[in-house]
Amino acid sequence: MSKMENIVEEVIAGNVAGVAELTQELVDEGAKPSDIIKDGLVAGMDVVGGRFKKNEMFVPEVLIAAKSMHAGMDIVKPLLTDGESSSVGTVVIGTVEGDLHDIGKNLVAMMLEGAGFEVIDLGIDLPADEFVEAVKEHQPDVVGISALLTTTMPAMEETIKTLEEAGVRDQVKIMVGGAPVSQEFANEIGADGYAADGSTATDIAREFVN
């Protein structure tokens, strides 16, 4: 097995130290950083994503795999040249005002990171303005808006309206999620996508950036 294949296996196994070690070895041997990302780190996470979808892996295993991928990323990222990017795209994510729930949102953020996205997690209980500021500051491809309570769902619509009023709505794709949220609701409030779980969110985000 080549070192590259080993990285893939160690990412799947969630071996943080192993991935870091192998990545460093490949870098020292002169492998191209962008190849290490594509054929090693992200390739491993692709397998993880597929297995998770088929219920073959548990959530904590996915998270530790993502952590091991990041251990490799931390080594190769600084070596990328100006034209190259380690990230598939950027996602700004947060829970709307009045809602303190964040487990689902955190899970989506971690799955997105695992798939190679750069994720800016704004946190919880966020006034719509904070989404606007984050869009202006980070220029993301995707904005993810989360709510768990039926009483805070209207704040999702409010957030989208505020993005429109600020003139930044069309710069981004918006996806929404949370237990009471549905595809129908997403359509009603003018979101571009609805994700029922972390792996769907990842699929949708990929479609958005392609």
Add this chain to the structure above:
Amino acid sequence: MIERNFLAQDVLTAEDVEMIHEASMELLEETGIEILHEEAREIFAENGARVEGEKVYLSRELVEEYVEKAPGSFTLHARNPENNVTVGGNNSVTAPGYGSPYVTDIENGRRDSVYEDYINFTKLAAASDHVDVLGGVLVEPKDIADEKRHAKMLYAGAKYSDKCLMGSALGKKKARDCFKMASMLFGEDEIIDDRALVISLISTTSPLKYDDRMLASLIEHAKYNQAVIIASLIMSGSTGPMSVAGTLTLQNVEVLAGIVLTQMINPGAPVVYGSASTITDMQTANLTVGSPAYVKFVGATAQLARYYDVPSRAGGSTTDSLMVDSQAGYESMMNFMTATNHGVNFILHSAGLLENYMTMSYEKFIIDDEILGMVDSYQQGIEVNEDTVAKELIAKVGPGGHYLAEAHTMQHMRDFRTPTISQRATYTSEEDLVSTVESANQKWKDIIADFEAPELDPEIDKKLVDYMENL
């Protein structure tokens, strides 16, 4: 109200309970809990708790002193006193599903719930012989504006039933609106005495937090001696440790902090120790209620509440199933029966729910009502006396005879429960193959078509409507 005659054996040993208690006391004292409400923090501080920033730390002495003040049982009052219930002791009080944003029936499928659904489920709950308490967020009427929603819900419960009502947990004003409207049902304009007229569901934000609106509502309820259920819904593995014992400990810390607060505000205020905790399904990260782990939480919660001598809330006819199928049936029976057999005093979510708490099904409501009836009948126990032992009758009939035509049989044949939708007939043809879901569909439509609301004084009705319209 199910009056229980026996109790299943405890799931925890006395040593287990002590260990959970001890760990909870240390966590309350050293780790503390985040209280996102200024007045609540002031109340804690005034009564001797250590408050640093938004964190509140409670010493063992303080917890023991205030938990001791909470009543072991209390009466919840209905506008028809025959429907009053006692929460605590050997009773299991039932309330239907709560909070679901969707409804479904087999003809129209799954959809947003609206006020019409709220009224329909109120009628089904009012007509049930087994549901004691309604109101609250029976289903979420999404077509009603937020500022009127709580009042419209209370009004539906008040108009179409004369049973006990749930109030609002969403902040001070909504809690007070519900108190005022409930008072009108008793011919008053305001809460005037110690009677509990509403019970509301206060949820913690796990791990170790209480949010602003829930605390504001809790304070208001305690001040006016209205009842609250303080409940944690911890998802073991994500918002709590991936062990039943660890999640029970975390839950205990959260719920005890809330109970202490109610008693600091008003010693003796009616409060229930609640839990909807369960495990996270690690393949999907979803909440799972149809699991054996869930019923362990139910039994242990009842036991912990007894340890602190306060009434308990846990369990319900809950399921993870997306449709009214066998899974929905077996999980609901397991979860409801465990709750009663382990002595849970208040069983929310007793009828109608699918997909954990997401959807209320018209057909499932009727099927769950059958489950409640069966468990109630089972819990009535066995009457043993000279007449029922029937020694002389056995001697008289002797070997090889039969009992079908005996007076004793005639006298007792109606002691046994007749099912409302369960099938007991013999197979004769394909036409007999009617599923419980189809029978339940016919049944709920009949109940709603034949429904007659209990009488409500037109003056009171007008006062309620005026109050509601002026919000």
